[in-house]
Amino acid sequence: MDLSGVSESSNVEDRRGMKTAGGLVAGGGGLLVLILGLVFGVDLNKLGVTGGGPEQGGPPPNDNYKQFAGKVLTTLEDVWTKEFAKRSNGYGNTTYEKPHMVLFSKGVNTGGCGFAPSEVGPFYCPADKVIYLDPSFFDELEQKLRGSKGEFSQAYVIAHENGHHVQNLLGYSARVDSKRKTRQENEYSIRLELQADYLAGVWAYHGQKQFNFIKPGDVDDALTTAKAIGDDRIMQKMGRKPWPESFNHGTSEQRLASFTSGMRTGNATKAKLDEFFTVSFDPHSAELDSAVFR
16 A cells, blocks of 8 residues: 555554553453454443553554554545535535544543453444554454455555444434344444445545555455455354354445445445445345445
8 A cells, every 4th residue: 555645644643552451341352352353343332341540651662553544544534524525425514523543552541432452453432533443453353364454454444443433423323323222233233334344445436546545456455354354254263153143244245345336436425325224134144235335
């Protein structure tokens, strides 16, 4: 991924190296990495996460990761600021509010979602509008799920979490929140996650036009990751038979289809985004009508 001509966003904070007291009520952190972290996006309220103490520690590692993350965030800021400003997209008077990103290691105190250990993987906290990321996640992604830790693959993950920010601003997240503790909870979670994959693809489409950052092999890296993080693939890696009724992020096939659809069309109109919540859903396969990916 070529980000050499991209400036670094000022909205990234590096807290790596800081130590925070806190943890999971339940054991099995390694399993949580597979079950939760590697599907991108978690509900901290469901994890049994305990409160964290004050953050203390030394400086972050000198590895240039903050610079990389800052440049990726700049491309996201640029793309979505322009998309929100397009009248043809139908967002009304909603303007794009740039999110912040926090890099951390081991665990982090969020501004509105409590304490989160690294085991939950990358996540977006809608209460404070911040993307949280422990970069060591990508080692787990590659080693345990055969995903890719190439730079464009990592950017796809960040773009997916930024997609949750877009959903928060446009009201889709609130729509899903209204389905919590109902029979449709998992269905609407899948709709939201597949839409976030699509939004990551939309970023790739417009970002390439504006920054020309994709190099040979980059798209293959991102597609490898998209295929690796479906609910069905994760359950297989756990030695379990896939059980669609338990899915909450989407199948590998549909996560791949959603990302590639956004990357192919770049269509960010509200009418298109609404389709993720209007097309039919098959509870037996936990899949949306494939028409939404056309």
